Amino acid sequence: MDTFFANLKVWSKRKHRLLGKYLPPFSAKVGSWAKLIYCIDGFAGPAKYEDGSAGSPLMMAQLADKAASWRRPVSLRLFNVEDNPEHYKSLKHVTQPWETNGVVINRQGQFGELVPTILSIVSDNPALFFIDPYGPTYVLFSHLLPILRRQQRATELIINFDADGLRRIADTMHARTVTERAVKASKTNIENVTEIIGSDKWQEPFKEGNLPTQERERMLLRIYMENIEKYDYTVTAYAIRKTVKDSPKYFLVYCTRHPDGIVLMSNFIREEEDNLLEESTTDAHQPKLSDEFNVLGQEIIWRRRELSDLLLEFLKQHTLTTRRSIRKYFSFERFGDFSDKDYNAVVKDFISANKLLPRHGKKQINDDEPLTFVG
Numbered sequence: 001m002d003t004f005f006a007n008l009k010v011w012s013k014r015k016h017r018l019l020g021k022y023l024p025p026f027s028a029k030v031g032s033w034a035k036l037i038y039c040i041d042g043f044a045g046p047a048k049y050e051d052g053s054a055g056s057p058l059m060m061a062q063l064a065d066k067a068a069s070w071r072r073p074v075s076l077r078l079f080n081v082e083d084n085p086e087h088y089k090s091l092k093h094v095t096q097p098w099e100t101n102g103v104v105i106n107r108q109g110q111f112g113e114l115v116p117t118i119l120s121i122v123s124d125n126p127a128l129f130f131i132d133p134y135g136p137t138y139v140l141f142s143h144l145l146p147i148l149r150r151q152q153r154a155t156e157l158i159i160n161f162d163a164d165g166l167r168r169i170a171d172t173m174h175a176r177t178v179t180e181r182a183v184k185a186s187k188t189n190i191e192n193v194t195e196i197i198g199s200d201k202w203q204e205p206f207k208e209g210n211l212p213t214q215e216r217e218r219m220l221l222r223i224y225m226e227n228i229e230k231y232d233y234t235v236t237a238y239a240i241r242k243t244v245k246d247s248p249k250y251f252l253v254y255c256t257r258h259p260d261g262i263v264l265m266s267n268f269i270r271e272e273e274d275n276l277l278e279e280s281t282t283d284a285h286q287p288k289l290s291d292e293f294n295v296l297g298q299e300i301i302w303r304r305r306e307l308s309d310l311l312l313e314f315l316k317q318h319t320l321t322t323r324r325s326i327r328k329y330f331s332f333e334r335f336g337d338f339s340d341k342d343y344n345a346v347v348k349d350f351i352s353a354n355k356l357l358p359r360h361g362k363k364q365i366n367d368d369e370p371l372t373f374v375g
């Protein structure tokens, strides 16, 4: 087994945490109207790391058990694809109980080639595709097209997009090539980048060669996201990194056709960023001195002040609203910037200051209580 799976890296934990946070509310929401939901793990891995921690297929299988025992049970079906024989063997072994009871389907092979098979099994059921290769070259845009074109609006994708790896390949267009072989290799690389992100819009700005590394990476990501958006998706990206100071290991590109997905994900990403900030500033061996040194606490105070100002502007335009509408509006406008707790706290302050009046006249509100802005 290769070193990637020897233990769960910090950034893989972040990826799993986001997936683990998102899947239950997604399943509960979609499960309120759908009989069956498919989760497709297109690059499933061995399901268990050598240090015993769960890989994504095991996480999802455990969630399927939980969802089946909810008060309003939800049926999840998991479709795992893995190409590497050794990883596949482990995947089969670890998920065997779920394969036996029909919750899990495992297939060995390449994701790109198996997309038609997956789609025929998934049929018109809602589906979430988790596409998590290592390296940028395994998922071509043409593999995604039949997924993006699904009629079923409850189709979502979480894609691990290796912008750094792809930028390195794209940069080879500047390699000083002399041999015929090297010229051919550079041409192939250029074609590959285009096939992966789904258009050649990147080539001109890359040719000019004056963009800094990070901007070249962001540009590849942006074009990729725009190409997905053409299929009626809202697309966001979250940089997965080891600490706040590190450059991204990769981006998790999240694609949805439902506003609720954006609201959920925006909150989880804010929570994840807060974790990152806390990890970078807490010294386990040092007791906290005072609030002044509590970087996360300060950050929360600052951003709630900002949200207060933004909310005031919003309310001038929307004098009758609800907390749900407020959260939805800002989850789109300022994706990943504020958490549910921030919205609750700021709205509560407005109510306490009698700037927002709940229709029922009490201070405690739920998300759908009509609120009137009285300035």
Ligand SMILES: C[S@@+](CC[C@H](N)C(=O)[O-])C[C@H]1O[C@@H](n2cnc3c(N)ncnc32)[C@H](O)[C@@H]1O
Residues within 6 Å of the ligand: 041, 042, 043, 044, 045, 046, 047, 054, 055, 056, 057, 081, 082, 083, 084, 087, 109, 110, 111, 112, 132, 133, 134, 138
């Ligand atoms: C990053 S790992 C997956 C980790 C897993 N999703 C998790 O979170 O626990 C990528 C996996 O994809 C497999 N793989 C590589 N190319 C593939 C392909 N074309 N189709 C399917 N699986 C592939 C690798 O063998 C590896 O196990």
